[in-house]
Amino acid sequence: MAVRKNQANLTATEKRNFVNAVLELKRTGVYDGFVRTHNEFIMSDTDNGDRVGHRSPSFLPWHRRFLIQFEQELQKIDSSVTLPYWDWTVDRTANASIFGADFMGGNGRSRDAQVTTGPFAYSTGKWTINVSVDNRNFLQREIGAAGTLPTRAQVDAVLAMPVYDTAPWNSASEGSFRNYLEGWRGAGRVHNNVHVWMGGQMATGVSPNDPVFWLHHAHIDKLWSDWQRMHPQSAYLPAAGTTNVVDLNDTMRPWNNVTPAQMLDHSSYYTYA
């Protein structure tokens, strides 16, 4: 059984194996396919139209499936690798070990926001940005230039919300655990604010260009799991018959063979340490 660990607890070997598997997916082109898929969904998911990956109830099961697919690709390279998660309520500065040269690398330099340290720096020749919204081909970060990392108290306030999601099932949903965790509502603007705080590609539609994307979303996924344990009587909503929205037993694009109902229990894929 795969065990997803807090990135702060990884050994040097585990960090190296994860990085090497990510670099191999990049080399073969598999990685950029994930970036392209994410951007296509983020540009097409709209509040008043069809919405699957974002701003909708299926934000959580869609990303769970997306991360499982990515993790399975990593495991084809190295079967020992699992996705670590980044608890940004604890590791909150650009000096945290997650941004060390042995793992994610550091902040961008001031001149052009280019990341110049670690395995994903452009100068390594192994991390060229190919799927981009502009003509820069290097990884960028502007850590802390905008946005604020959510606090533990803000996360706890969201976890206390008992209702999974509410009409109109989009970025305007009030009283919605999903929408407050996604961050279109709520003091912490939880998931969204982490993207903003990172800056660079993480703030854009092509955010998976930064490998931190996976560690961020693994933590969001864990928070969904934590919420389920806190609210065992709370179900995924909506149940059926909702226009433009993925109901419990509807299939999700792009896979078309998996439903939110099949993503509610992650324990057959992985557990959290």
Next chain:
Amino acid sequence: MSSNVSRRVVLRGTAAAAAGVALLATGAQAADHTGHTTDHTGHGGHGTGPAAFDEVYKGRRIVGKPVTGGHEAHHGGFAVTVDGKELHVMQNADGSWISVVNHYQVFDQPLALTRAAVDALRGATLVPIAMN
């Protein structure tokens, strides 16, 4: 939000420049401030349409205007370009805006969103991404 935009501008030491170009707001934008704008979005319920603009911000020509058809109409009925290249924008249900450059941060108006995109681009050229 705009406070974040201001903060980013200040961090780069160009607050004075930004304040200067803000004074270059076009006649179209000034007219919008009178409250006589028309909703061209084709979506009832969005209320008054956002203010059109055409200005030079940090040396980039930024244009935003209502549109009535095509891809943009689906995303709020407003099209934005930076030096003639489309900046993909989208309106949220509460009336706020995001772009493909700032996709997790909401802005009250497309103008602030577009200036934030110029800040993030640092002179880079927008490249449209083909959608399947």
